[in-house]
Amino acid sequence: QVQLVESGGGSVQAGGSVKLSCTVSGLNFASYAMAWFRQDPGKEREFVAATSGSGSAKKYADSVMGRFAISRDNAKDTVYLQMNNLQPSDTALYFCAARKYGARLSSEVDIYEYWGQGTQVTVSS
Numbered sequence: 001q002v003q004l005v006e007s008g009g010g011s012v013q014a015g016g017s018v019k020l021s022c023t024v025s026g027l028n029f030a031s032y033a034m035a036w037f038r039q040d041p042g043k044e045r046e047f048v049a050a051t052s053g054s055g056s057a058k059k060y061a062d063s064v065m066g067r068f069a070i071s072r073d074n075a076k077d078t079v080y081l082q083m084n085n086l087q088p089s090d091t092a093l094y095f096c097a098a099r100k101y102g103a104r105l106s107s108e109v110d111i112y113e114y115w116g117q118g119t120q121v122t123v124s125s
Contacts, residue, residue, distance in 0.1 A: 002026035002114050004096050009119030012086055016123075020081040022096030022116055030054070033101040034072060034079040035112060038092035038121075047107035048094070049081060059105040064090075086123045093118040 008020040022034070035050035049070040050059045058070055064083075072079040079096060097112035106112070 004116035006116045006119035009121045011122045014125045017084045023078045029077040030074045032098040035097045036081045037095045040092040045109050050105045053101040088123050088125050091123045
């Protein structure tokens with residue numbers, strides 16, 4: 001079965017950095033685009049970043065551009081999200097997601113077919 005497992009979340013002070021990991025099993029990882037989404041209790045799930053199967057194409061939400069970086073290691077079936085200069089507004093449950101890569105990257109929640117359970121990131125001021 002397909003499984004996505006996030007790790008690396010925790011509590012951090014504003015301005016700090018956190019690196020999330022998501023390890024995937026049960027699919028041909030390099031054939032799948034990977035993405036990160038986040039959601040806090042008062043908001044709908046929102047797009048953060050995505051990358052193509054090779055890692056050569058990347059897309060970021062405007063709110064994180066210049067602060068976050070998505071990367072992947074296909075030899076380890078793992079996608080990462082490096083988060084720098086974190087702000088309280090970044091506090092959320094962070095999910096990784098996978099979809100078979102097509103012509104373009106997507107920021108739409110319902111396009112991604114596999115999801116992890118989420119890892120919590122809490123940023124204090």
